[in-house]
Amino acid sequence: MQHFQTSFFYDLQELVRKAPLMRKYYYIFKSLNLSALQDKNDSAGRTGHSRHAILRAFIIKHLEQINSVPRLIEYLNLIPPLAEMCGFDLDSLPDETQFYRFLKKTKNSTLKAIHKAANDILIENNVISLGEFILDSKPVQAATKENNFKNPNRNTTNKAKRPKRNPRATLCYYSSQVVNGKKQNMVFFWGFRTHAVVTKEGICLVEKTLPNNITDHDAAFSLIKELKRRYRFKKGAIFIADKAYDVKKLYTFIAEQMKSTAYIPINPRNTKGDKIFGPNGCPLCDAGIEMKSVGRWTEANRERLKFRCPIKASKKFAQEYGNICPVNNLKFNTGKCYGCTKYLDITDDARSRVPRDSKEFKETFKDRQTVEQYFARLGNRKAEQTTHYGFTTISNQMTITHLTASLIAVAAAIHLQQPENIRCYRTFAKAGWHGLVLKD
Helix, strand or coil: CCCCCCCCCCCHHHHHHHCHHHHHHHHHHHCCCCCCCCCCCCCCCCCCCCHHHHHHHHHHHHHCCCCCHHHHHHHHHHCHHHHHHHCCCCCCCCCHHHHHHHHHHCCHHHHHHHHHHHHHHHHHCCCCCCCEEEEEEEEEECCCHHHCCCCCCCCCCCCCCCCCCCCCCEEEEEEEEEECCEEEEEEEEEEEEEEEEEECCCCEEEEEEEECCCCHHHHHHHHHHHHHHHHCCCCCCEEECCHHHCCHHHHHHHHHHCCCEEECCCCHHHCCCCCCECCCCCEECCCCCECEEEEEEEECCEEEEEEECHHHHCHHHHHHCCCCCCCCCHHHHCCCCCCCEEEEECCCCCCCCCCCCCHHHHHHHHHHHHHHHHHHHHHHCCCCECCCCCHHHHHHHHHHHHHHHHHHHHHHHHHCCCHHHCCCCCCCCCCCCCCCCCCC
8 A cells, every 4th residue: 555645734635635636646656566666775875765756756757748857857846745645755856867777777577567566456356358468569769860850861771880879779660651552651760669468458468678670470479478477368368469460480379389369360461362263273374274283292381282384284285285385484485494383372270270251350350459549548658759778778668658557547447446447547537536545
């Protein structure tokens, strides 16, 4: 239970009763379990400022869309009751270097433990379920001149030339315009990506900040393993993701190791065009002639059928067409003169067994918009940019951002008994007074 410091100069209970801002942070801080984070230094050296208070201040920074630590300190100085609610002494707010040191020195695993404690409360009270998970990522732009569009010399082509103050930042695709069905005006940026697994209720369970050049499907393996280790979800869960995760290895991992199902649409870049088949079930060549089957074999984890040019494979067809390819295929008379070939993948794997045409798939896949909405809320709180440079600092910043969203859910669903408002980070505490009693 959070202990709130009171002052001789105002009635904190009355402030919480009358001021929505104070009431909001009262509920949020009440939802915060800080047992995993040591408050002050108890060994040799200075005691230092309260780490608990600094973490609460960073939560305020994210919710109030404050861009920098100096502006955060100014904000707390303007609202003394809020600074006191964080746990600071009114006459001695920490210097900005103390805030930066907190982000740099605090282990990311400690903040993740606090995040899990908040999620455990939601799970225990059946606010969120563990039967459906949604994966996605969001770009986090690094603080570098290379991301400044006004910089005429910004580097957006040479991946090897890293920004000096952000050596862990990498170059990758950000967005584009679609013109006549094709992507044009590609925009690239230097930075990172925050990857997350979100429940269908819109609560992040596990997250990880990685360099920008780590693909979504590569990050998915470690995210799902961490999800299994932390929350022990049961067999038969559903993992929903967009076509960026359409990789056979991921399907196999989810189906065989997690004993679950992947609902992922086909990425057209990973498939070839549909083949047209003849009356005997063999594909047609470019000349519109039904090809001849010449074998079936297994290669690694793939099983394929091979089809060959019918004029080269059949004397009857060769005589009928004068041993000439009607479309003058280059392979007909060059090289080994084997003629054209086509392959048909008949592998019965987890990817091919996804019922993408079923009503169940289409209805379930609609839940993917939940993760889009979740990241949109993070973007409103400046999660898409960072003013920090160290990779640990940036990772901690993003973990605190995800933690804040879970704390809002606990405050709304558990303390306010309003589970329908778990995603309303602006308005969840505008309800009336609920008979709270503050401890002196």
